[in-house]
Amino acid sequence: MTEATKRPRGKETAEGRLRVLVVDDSPVARAVLRSILESDPAIEVVGLARNGWEAVQMTARLRPDVITMDVRMPEMDGVHATEYIMAYYPTPILVVTASLAKEDVDFSFRMLEAGALDIFEKPGGDDPVALRACARALVERVRLLARVRVITHLRGRRRGKSTPPLEAREAVPQLVPNQGPGRLVVIGASTGGPKALQRVLSALPGHFPAPILVVQHIASGFIQGMCDWLAGEIRLPIAVARDGEELVPGRVYVAPENRHIVPEAHRIRLSERPKSSPMPSVDVTMQAAAEVFGARTVGVLLTGMGSDGAQGLLAIYKAGGRTIAQNQATCTVFGMPRTAIELGAVQKVLPLEEIAPALLEAVSADVTVTG
16 A cells, blocks of 8 residues: 555645645646636645546545546546545545536436535636636635545445335325414525435425425536436425425425525515525525414524525524524534524534434424325
């Protein structure tokens, strides 16, 4: 075993810089990404890989702090490279893709499922202001992910064995509300959210007795792809929310890009106001839910950077609703839950695997399931 292989991941160079491996089959993209990343004196690009197989070899040899990984590459694509790296050399991986074609978006979410942490749209276009903003965001994301502790994913060691299919979807029984609307669940997430959502939502039964609103911060163009991916992983029907759509128990409504999802008594409204960053905002949705549903609201904050959702969860708490936050040990980034906890807005701090049972308990008294 070489000294490079022995080197623990997460250690910085003697100069204190973060060590990044860039993986992309385009020499232009590799050069652009390297230039952007090394514009920050705290980052050193230690390797440039042309495909997934080179990425695996370089990861074993160089032990980088972060990997930026393209999706479609010759010899070995990003999915298989991510599976292998996360099985043998666990490293924070940022998916960087320029293509929003459905097949490539599906690949991106398969990479998250295999252990990658987040998705970032590849810098492009001719607008210098937009390019500078994108470059700053990329550097910020890499620096953030370098602090994330990742775990081994054994699926890469089981290559060749078929993955068991999702259980047959349960027939959705008729849901009979008691007087007035039942509970409403609002879930907010950011970095690491898609995989956390998959874990929570896949553990819920098809007869879940409340509508679920999801606000997920994600790179532009990926919301529909995330819904398509989750639709194959969970029993509940899920879709990007539409303006005026009826709130139905047992359905998952995902906020679209650049519009807030605002619940009313029986319907959803999509709004471009207030202007906020990020947009859609977890705070806006949770505060509206607290106003309309009051004590019948259940708010959940999952992994994510920043503070969006903390004030919203506080509004739900003050209205008498139930509030839950993912614990630090199971978060990719503890920013959003931590802020809500520090505000005193959280009743239960739970590991990811305990959130679905807590949701079932919270909503079980509000509807009667028949059939």
